Amino acid sequence: MTVRVGIVGAGKMGISHYAIVNAHPNAQVSAVCDTSGYVLSVLEKYTGVATYGSFEKMIDQGKLDAILVATPTSTHFPCAKYALERGLHLFVEKPLTLSPAESRTLSDLARKQKRVNQVGFHNRFIGTFQEARRLARGGALGRVTNIHGSAFGQVVVKDQSSGWRSKKSEGGGCLHDYACHVVDLMNFIAGAPASVRGARMQSIFSKDVEDAVYAIFSYADGRTGVLETNWSDETYRKMSTTITLYGTNGKLIADRQELKLYLRPECAFETYVEGWNTRYITDLQKPVAYYLRGEEYSSQIDAFVRAIESGDLEHENSFASSAETDRVLEQIAQASRSGS
Numbered sequence: 001m002t003v004r005v006g007i008v009g010a011g012k013m014g015i016s017h018y019a020i021v022n023a024h025p026n027a028q029v030s031a032v033c034d035t036s037g038y039v040l041s042v043l044e045k046y047t048g049v050a051t052y053g054s055f056e057k058m059i060d061q062g063k064l065d066a067i068l069v070a071t072p073t074s075t076h077f078p079c080a081k082y083a084l085e086r087g088l089h090l091f092v093e094k095p096l097t098l099s100p101a102e103s104r105t106l107s108d109l110a111r112k113q114k115r116v117n118q119v120g121f122h123n124r125f126i127g128t129f130q131e132a133r134r135l136a137r138g139g140a141l142g143r144v145t146n147i148h149g150s151a152f153g154q155v156v157v158k159d160q161s162s163g164w165r166s167k168k169s170e171g172g173g174c175l176h177d178y179a180c181h182v183v184d185l186m187n188f189i190a191g192a193p194a195s196v197r198g199a200r201m202q203s204i205f206s207k208d209v210e211d212a213v214y215a216i217f218s219y220a221d222g223r224t225g226v227l228e229t230n231w232s233d234e235t236y237r238k239m240s241t242t243i244t245l246y247g248t249n250g251k252l253i254a255d256r257q258e259l260k261l262y263l264r265p266e267c268a269f270e271t272y273v274e275g276w277n278t279r280y281i282t283d284l285q286k287p288v289a290y291y292l293r294g295e296e297y298s299s300q301i302d303a304f305v306r307a308i309e310s311g312d313l314e315h316e317n318s319f320a321s322s323a324e325t326d327r328v329l330e331q332i333a334q335a336s337r338s339g340s
Contacts, residue, residue: 003027003089003308006064008055008079009071010034010043013093013120016293017068020301023290027305031062055079059086066116066308069093073177074170077102084109089116091304095180095329096322098172103326107319116307118300118315119322121184123241123256125299127284132243132254133189135261140269141247147190147217147225148246149182153239155231156205166206173209175201175329179229182241183332184325186217186225189243192324193217193225199335204232215332227332256294257281 005021007014010032021027031050034040040051052058059067059082066089069079077097083090090110096103096119110117123129136144155178156166163171171177186193195218201210211232217225231239245252249267253260261277268274288298300317307315 001026001309003305004030004063004065006031006033006058006062006067008033008058008067008069009093010036010039011070014068014070016297017070017091017301019292020290020298021068023292023298024301024305025289026309027301030064031058033058056082059083059088064088066090066304070120072170073098073172077106080106081109084113084115084117087113087115089304089308091118091120091301092319093120094184094322095119095172095176095326096319097326098169098176100323100326100330103319103323107323110319111313114313116304116311116313116315117319118304118307118317119319120300121181121188121317121322121325122294122296122300123181123185124188124316125296125303126256126281126294127286128254128256128259128279128281129185129189129243131259131279131284132245132252135252135269135272136189136245136247138269140249140261140263140272141245141252142249142267144190144245144247145223146246147186147223148228148244149186149225149242150228151178151182151239151241152230152233152236153178154234154236155239156211157232157234159205159207166209168208171209173201173206174211174229174231175213175332178231178239179213179227179332180325180329182227182229182243183328184322185241185243186227187321187325187328190223190225190245191219193328194220196328196331196335198340199332201333201336204230213332213336215335217328259284 033052069092197216199215202212204211212230215227242255250263
């Protein structure tokens, strides 16, 4: 079986996904949709792939099994809904939508149509974060008491008012385009919070959106959480995401490169000894058949293709899990607006 994929949006992420899908042994890009006639003409000339100026035409005429949506966030809902109503499997770049209600609608529709659905939260496929989840949920830390998630980078480091990410109605700002990664990763490792106790969103250089997001979470079992994100921090060469967990048996710190686990005396766990343990991504990351940007990008596409082949509707990064992330994002925005 070869999964025939149509790509909506031939920008940076769309072209990256194009290369990864076409390198997959059980998938191929059969069609591409974009608003740029020049981009489409180049793709058609040099690759021979079918091209379309609208996602409706591509979905109706492309003879596809699945589509991959890599367009500005504000366009995700109509495109995804149209594809699901016509029986296609669906991969959508993060965040799923700018509205928890729209995300739940898509989740319910995907379940009703029995179509595989996935969102591009690639951090869930990074070996260090997967090991952090396994350790936290396996009891290595004892009772987890606090979760801290952070992300810093230099996305916006000067006055900026152009581009879809700088428009609240299109990209959602730092909250939806950057902090969403951390919130989803915290949910993945430690479960979703019950509520947001307080939040602040600050504009530093942007005019229409926030550049920094801070929030405090409460969990149903008494745990607390802290979110700290700033995409205007030029002291970081590239995006740096870190998750820290505190528990009765120790402490865990994980980023993309390494996992550090401290275990108190008499709290050794499996092969992890008392005191500090360090494991690196090179030991934890599963190999992939094709490398582009990072193993996690190929891993998530492979998971999507395998879910289609097996009919697994409850696999990693479903619309349902993304709707839960969007719920938390909306609560952060509400808490910031209310000044709580």
